Amino acid sequence: MNSIKNKIVAVILLIPIWIIIYTNLQEISDFIVFKLFKMTDETHLTKSIRFFCYEVPKVLLLLTLIIFIVGIIRTYFSPEKTRKALEGKSLFTGNVMASLLGIVTPFCSCSAIPLFLGFVEAGIPLGVTFSFLIAAPMINEVAVVLLIGLFGWKVAVIYVITGLTIAILAGFILEKLNLNKYVADWVFKTQAKQGLEKEESMTINQRISAGGVVVKEIVGKIWIYILLGIAVGAGAHGFVPDEYLAGALGSQNWYSVPLAILTGIPLYSNAAGIIPIVSVLIEKGVSLGTALAFMMSVIALSLPEIIILKKVLKWQLIGIFVLVVATGIAIVGLIFNYIVFT
Amino acid sequence: MKIKILGTGCARCKALFRLTTKALGELKIDARVEKVEDIRKIMEYAVMRTPALVINEKVVISGQIPKIADLKKLLTNNL
Numbered sequence: 187m188n189s190i191k192n193k194i195v196a197v198i199l200l201i202p203i204w205i206i207i208y209t210n211l212q213e214i215s216d217f218i219v220f221k222l223f224k225m226t227d228e229t230h231l232t233k234s235i236r237f238f239c240y241e242v243p244k245v246l247l248l249l250t251l252i253i254f255i256v257g258i259i260r261t262y263f264s265p266e267k268t269r270k271a272l273e274g275k276s277l278f279t280g281n282v283m284a285s286l287l288g289i290v291t292p293f294c295s296c297s298a299i300p301l302f303l304g305f306v307e308a309g310i311p312l313g314v315t316f317s318f319l320i321a322a323p324m325i326n327e328v329a330v331v332l333l334i335g336l337f338g339w340k341v342a343v344i345y346v347i348t349g350l351t352i353a354i355l356a357g358f359i360l361e362k363l364n365l366n367k368y369v370a371d372w373v374f375k376t377q378a379k380q381g382l383e384k385e386e387s388m389t390i391n392q393r394i395s396a397g398g399v400v401v402k403e404i405v406g407k408i409w410i411y412i413l414l415g416i417a418v419g420a421g422a423h424g425f426v427p428d429e430y431l432a433g434a435l436g437s438q439n440w441y442s443v444p445l446a447i448l449t450g451i452p453l454y455s456n457a458a459g460i461i462p463i464v465s466v467l468i469e470k471g472v473s474l475g476t477a478l479a480f481m482m483s484v485i486a487l488s489l490p491e492i493i494i495l496k497k498v499l500k501w502q503l504i505g506i507f508v509l510v511v512a513t514g515i516a517i518v519g520l521i522f523n524y525i526v527f528t
Numbered sequence: 529m530k531i532k533i534l535g536t537g538c539a540r541c542k543a544l545f546r547l548t549t550k551a552l553g554e555l556k557i558d559a560r561v562e563k564v565e566d567i568r569k570i571m572e573y574a575v576m577r578t579p580a581l582v583i584n585e586k587v588v589i590s591g592q593i594p595k596i597a598d599l600k601k602l603l604t605n606n607l
Contacts, residue, residue: 265576265591296538297577297591299567304576372568494536497567 193394208247215239234424241416245335250401256327257400260292261393265301272310277361280314285353288321295323295491299498313361321353324486332461352514359510368503408458415462422466442476443519447512450483460484475522482515529559534570535579544579544593551599
């Protein structure tokens, strides 16, 4: 009983501390730069270091909080429950639900195949399964935090809504194309035995611990990418002239969006490394649509994941999958470049 | 007792394998730990998250790496 109270009390105490640090971050970082490092004028170097000293703690603070909250929410979900919820749903409803559940269901790309097979064997349509597999990696808490931190709320909301739309529509279209014949033949033959016994329900205490574990695991893994990403960003922030990239990658060039998507596919980075760099690209004149397309392509279409999926899907299906998703991303990019910002 | 670790060779699967051998060593249980990396064999256990731990053909863990104390409990309870 005692430890249950302790954990809740600890969380309640930490939240105001978090808020105080977060709201005073500019003062704290300016103090470090100007008083501790004794940097005075606004040279390029000072600009870069100020950017770095402000953005790194800001992003790390946001990440810790949101990953913790999402970690707790995720203890209420599991692939097994999601599968159950999706069984017997009609096509479009299934796509919408699968995409939404993709956001909250714990998912790691290393489990993509068992999850794919588990869904398909339960009779969930291929297109619905794809909606899940597109939404789950694309709309993740790390991407959302970084977008909030570096671009603000609006861009983050736009990203989530357009990402969901792509996942829903791409899954719907893939189902309509009737592609079951391109799934490896043995998949539909496998008869699964009884799986994991009924899950035990968790106490609040265990859920809070689980949130803490996820924070340690994710932040422990990605902090270095964030540091590097922001360092590159900080360097460019101070030294590359504004509007430098506007010519080639601004909104006026139709080919900037497809180019960004093609560049993004072989790049395999988690959101942590790529988003800080993208934020500086935008500052230097790359249009928002192009930047969004690049980010989505890097995160949702990755070569390693395609290679993993090759074990269960024939190449025709992988090709169509990549094409449909890439087209969706391209449409989003072009809409933002032409309609929203002209 | 028959122990299997299901996983397609990802880092977390290897971590669970190491942790299990370590726990068995500390418990002084002499059991064979088998790695199952073939996805078709893995699917026979109907797990949707790897790594998974199977003791005597029963799936006891899926998709997580437990603390060593919890793992020991699982191992002794399923002896």
